[in-house]
Amino acid sequence: MASVAASGDHRRVKSAAFLFACGCAGAAPHWLDPARSLWPAISLALVLGGYGLRSVMRASFLKTEPESQKLVAERLPTLDVVVAARDEESVVTRLVERLSALRYSAGRLSTWVIDDGSEDRTPQLLDALAQKHPQLQVIHRQRDAGGGKSGALNAALTQLKGEWLLVLDADAQLQEDLLERLMPYALDGGWSAVQLRKAVIDADRNWLTRAQAMEMALDAVLQKGRLESGGVAELRGNGQLIRRAVLQASGGFNEDTVTDDLDLSFRLLTHGALIGILWDPPVQEEAVPTLSALWKQRQRWAEGGLQRFFDYWPTLTSSQLTICQRWDLACFFLLQYGLPVVSFADLSASLVSRTIPTFWPLSVVAFSVSGMAYWRGCRGRQEGPAIPSPGLLNLLVAIAYLGHWFVVIPWVTLKMAVLPKRLVWAKTSHAGEQLPVQA
Template identity: 80%
Template structure:
């Protein structure tokens, strides 16, 4: 097995190569005459913009209002066919939410003899260990695992500690602030089984969207993400796990090597390892998994740096397989376009703007940026309208839509900075958890 140091050096070299390639792509149009300087951006706008627009428009959103019947009827499963299921949560310093979390999990409707609940106390320094032990005394289905603070592996290490003890056929991985409706398992499990998925990601819904403009924008962003995921899957592309609310077949997870302890985003890494093992991930709009958004820019900055680093790591780590014949042509095309839009465009745009300032020439990649933000607006409109379960998604009115589109601009700062840091600064493996409020916004 490759050592962590070798893996980090490997990532650093690839980060530097990616940064150099994007820098050349962003600067080179400025060397052309003004009549041809926009050709690269216009060509990419047509190519990548067409891919993105098709992805957004063709996505099938399995919506279900509270008054409607389940998407897949739970009666399709006979009592003896209900698979054993483990619910797993990794918790570190979560005293403000852990009691509400356990009470919600205990109320999930599922055969009692087929459901086990696991919470891993990952070296908490607050009252989390004592609260969990007290809850375990009252709820026999709750299993608590205590890890030392320096056990290592971050969230992945905590999840692997539980994985070694699981007996169920499936596992549902949740964050400590996850909020679930009582019939969630009754709807999700038949969907996973009847559709033949090896894993299913639930749409993430923000419970505190009305707190401020930042949480409102994140609530709309989660809807946009689910729209894009559904569109990628419908077009024969790749859907990905999102950490909170991921249902995974245990045998497939173990065959893929469990959770990677050498990454800052276990969900994104696992998505690619499942893919390279031929396992398919589905996306389900309703019911959602509900969670809190970060309410301050400083917290968002830390969170998005981790997401960007983990996102780049997985492409650098698995790129040879992702471009091989092991994947279908549609999957390879989807991954290439997604990579260029999500990670390439922000770095190229930064290089373009920097060259523009230095050479005193106009920016050249604005056509591609306009197309990318315009398609994002279409995704917002599609995802934020219509009936949904869970918390209401903010209406995509003019002001909300304008703020949400501008909010996406933070990726054009985060990703270039993270790329620079990965290329030139020492690696720091940090599991930075989201701070949670002291009140439970969901009444169970």
């Protein structure tokens, strides 16, 4: 598939401009009269806090009933389940067994697993599983074939025949009735793509996995609220259902970005294709269990997140999108990416000028809204693995945990602005059989 993203030099220029703008915004209030130094932060807190609060409160958690929403067999569209797997010997057998148990109309479901140059026993396990499960199609790629996960998915895309494809990670676990409930939701809603809520299967492993389980609930609440307020929802890589014709019209999976899901979300948006969010049933996955693994993962997420805004910003700010969509994207960008970099510049300026930081009102509002999103997401009705309760201790730990973004995003922005880009698709390791299987 042809690349549609911007070049590395193009992104470096935009990263440098973004870094400079945030640096000026964070430092400027320190040279204002002390009586007025807080006004920029207070004004932004009112605007962005109102946006965040509205998104959190607008989110609904409608339950999809497996019987009432089930389509008759003749109406079910053809579907391909697609997984890119590299060095996944610990989870690939469980994955195929779970996919084989999914209920769907006979002859309308195919499963594809791309062995993306694995150096462990993944290729041998997949070939043996293909003999046991006739619906399983295995594609083997050379490790140096290029394109990362996007390249692996594109290799399968040229062979798919289904009307829809469901993209999963190798550690995904699904309820047996998921497809019977997902497809009616997609068709009845007129969506071009649907993202499943992500649920963590190992939340009780340690405090870090518990915080990530709560973070996934927070993310789903914000996504649903943004969508239901007229804004934009996004794909999250694991558990994304996409209409194949729309995907191909959008250029397939972008091999010049480190986060194919975030990039595809914006390309679908620029093609007028809308993404829905399904709360239940969720796609279940593992959390990263260590701080070093989290740091590595979140750097990739931050880089891909910024890339998509830099690459598609002219379209995102044009009349091609609705006013509500443009407002949603602008507010989300400022909260997710602008605030951490501005806060870092604010703190640096306060140390140099020996003054009090000025953007703390906006940070307080942002963390407070996040706490409300935690509370709504963790106490609501949900299927799949239990989400940690939003008690005071869990909430405080989870809110403090979000502070890692205030380190990751400034650091990644600086790297993107200064260092030449070398695309690296770093995979997340999975524990597999070391974890209990969720029903």
